[in-house]
Amino acid sequence: MKYVITLFFLFISLSSLYSCSNNSKHRNDFTSIQNQGELISIKRFDQDLYRYLQVPSFQQQDSLAKSYGKFLEAFGTVTINNNDVSGTSYFSDLKGYFSNPMLSQIYKDALDTFRVVLPYEKELSVADELIQKYFAGKQLPRLGMHVSGFKANTIVLADFISISIDRYLGADYSGYKDFFEDYQRQQMKPQMISRDYLKAWILTEMPTSNKRKDLLSEIINEGKTLYALQLLLPDWNEADLIGYTPEQLEWSKNKEKEIWKATIDQNYLFSTDYMTILKYLEDAPYTATISTDSPGRLGAWIGWQIVKAYAANTSASLDSIIKESDMQNILKQSKYNP
Known part of the structure; x- marks a missing residue:
């Protein structure tokens, strides 16, 4: 499996987009996405991981690994520089990473801000119908949410796109002021989530080339x-x-x-x-x-x-x-x- 880490949505070589790609375009790790006309459901990895962090157990580790497959590898690479989900240190490293008091508070604030995601699911469902219209039957892959600790905005796999919701807590969120400039915070608002899911998907549809670009x-x-x-x-x-x-x-x-x-x-x-x-x-x-x-x-x-x-x-x-x-x-x- 090939991993590519980029910085986000300027142009492909500069985006805060984490992309994990392989030769398969099939959705191997997740159940097939919604049928046409069905409301998109955002997978809440952020909530599932938080429950594990509060009361860790081997059973929950197995459940996360089964539910999220290759996404856990990508998430580990972004957050703890460890993608060996079956290794002995993966989950202990995650617990250590998220035990930081500041990050723990950010995680709670993110969960509170995004308790309800139905408005985004509705907006993205409408956009998905337009994708099927404009792109000959294509559709969005499964969508998810995670907390990264202000790291990659978006993690993109062939079958899954996940947004780091801790980067969308509002331009005036107090936790941003020591880390981001005013011009950066301008876009760090909840309403930008639908746009950035779609940006990530559009980039996957762009033709790629190794030729040096002007x-x-x-x-x-x-x-x-x-x-x-x-x-x-x-x-x-x-x-x-x-x-x-x-x-x-x-x-x-x-x-x-x-x-x-x-x-x-x-x-x-x-x-x-x-x-x-x-x-x-x-x-x-x-x-x-x-x-x-x-x-x-x-x-x-x-x-x-x-x-x-x-x-x-x-x-x-x-x-x-x-x-x-x-x-x-x-x-x-x-x-x-x-």
């Missing part, structure tokens, strides 16, 4: 993700989809021409320089290549505009847009020229 490729990949989210969450406003404030979104719209011109004039569009790409796509207080007055991730926003223009000009389906690997063709056919 800025154009990366911003269009981000644009594809945002365009897909726009169709799968049609009631969401654009600011929340990208994680901007209304003021940041307005700034981006007003400065669109200048952003594009600066990118072209500085010969950044086809740059493969890692730091240049990072500046355009990282979650940051501003986009350093453009202006200290700008929001971060302007590359993602520009990519979104390009993909929207491409979709409008070509009438291409969402599935075909996601699969299109010729980024220069997307730019050319978009006729993007703000």
